[in-house]
Amino acid sequence: MRGSFSDHASLLLLGAGLILWFWGTWPLLGKHSYLRKLHALSVADTLGSSLMLLGLLLRIPGQWPLLTLALVGLIVWNTIFGYVLAACSLPAHPSRRTGQEHTP
Amino acid sequence: MRRLLPLLLSTAFRLALWCLLTSDLSRLNLLIGLVVALLLPRARSRPLPVRLLLKAAGRALLAIPQAYLEALRLIVAPGVVELETSEPATDRALPLLVFLDVFRITLTPFTIVLGLEDGGRRYRIHSLLPAAAPEASEP
Structure with missing residues (x-):
């Protein structure tokens, strides 16, 4: 009974993650603005993928160290990569250059 | 405490990653992980409130x-x-x-x-x- 419950819960999580994936990656093909695509991608990539990892964790609990590592990697990588992609969309403007004044 | 916190946090994070990667908690492996965590270069940090x-x-x-x-x-x-x-x-x-x-x-x-x-x-x-x-x- 317990096994079947975790099976169902994991299917539910995997399915929810898949829905978020499709919802987030489909707009990439459209004509929306770059930043709007980035918003959608954060839904797909971080939120969808973490639901899938939780689903996998219920399905194969023996592999929890690697799945946890994947979750940590997802968090660190997506945060930094999202920041870099967003910063790249900006033209270099004067207010950012003033931020670079460091006195040695 | 505030001075040591960045060092402690970064070492603990690296050690945790090492343990997850190797999934082995034997004393020797922990020791190797600790040495690796301390030897890896770290950014100069300020005291963390x-x-x-x-x-x-x-x-x-x-x-x-x-x-x-x-x-x-x-x-x-x-x-x-x-x-x-x-x-x-x-x-x-x-x-x-x-x-x-x-x-x-x-x-x-x-x-x-x-x-x-x-x-x-x-x-x-x-x-x-x-x-x-x-x-x-x-x-």
């Missing part, structure tokens, strides 16, 4: 359920509006706090950080909000 760190970590954790709620609201929204805002930044000389802030803001689907402005005192934020009126929807 514990209270600020706990506050930023708490807000980052709270952002996780909020992110799913916002994702649902975006999915059911008939249309969206884009706008740019800004938010005061914590000290940019403390990279861990900046990371936690950027994580908190970027994780939630409504907002992403575009960069720092005003000499690093504010985050420039792009937000995408569900439109109130249905006529804002696009084909």
Whole structure:
């Protein structure tokens, strides 16, 4: 009974993650603005993928160290990569250059 | 304590990653992991205020359920509006706090950080909000 419950819960999580994936990656093909695509991608990539990892964790609990590592990697990588992609969309403007004044 | 905190945190994080990667908690493996964690180069860091760190970590954790709620609201929204805002930044000389802030803001689907402005005192934020009126929807 317990096994079947975790099976169902994991299917539910995997399915929810898949829905978020499709919802987030489909707009990439459209004509929306770059930043709007980035918003959608954060839904797909971080939120969808973490639901899938939780689903996998219920399905194969023996592999929890690697799945946890994947979750940590997802968090660190997506945060930094999202920041870099967003910063790249900006033209270099004067207010950012003033931020670079460091006195040695 | 405040001086040692960055060293402790980075070493603990590296050791935890090592243990997850090897999934082996034997004494020898822990020792190797500790040596690797201490030998890897680290950035020069300033003393980290514990209270600020706990506050930023708490807000980052709270952002996780909020992110799913916002994702649902975006999915059911008939249309969206884009706008740019800004938010005061914590000290940019403390990279861990900046990371936690950027994580908190970027994780939630409504907002992403575009960069720092005003000499690093504010985050420039792009937000995408569900439109109130249905006529804002696009084909």
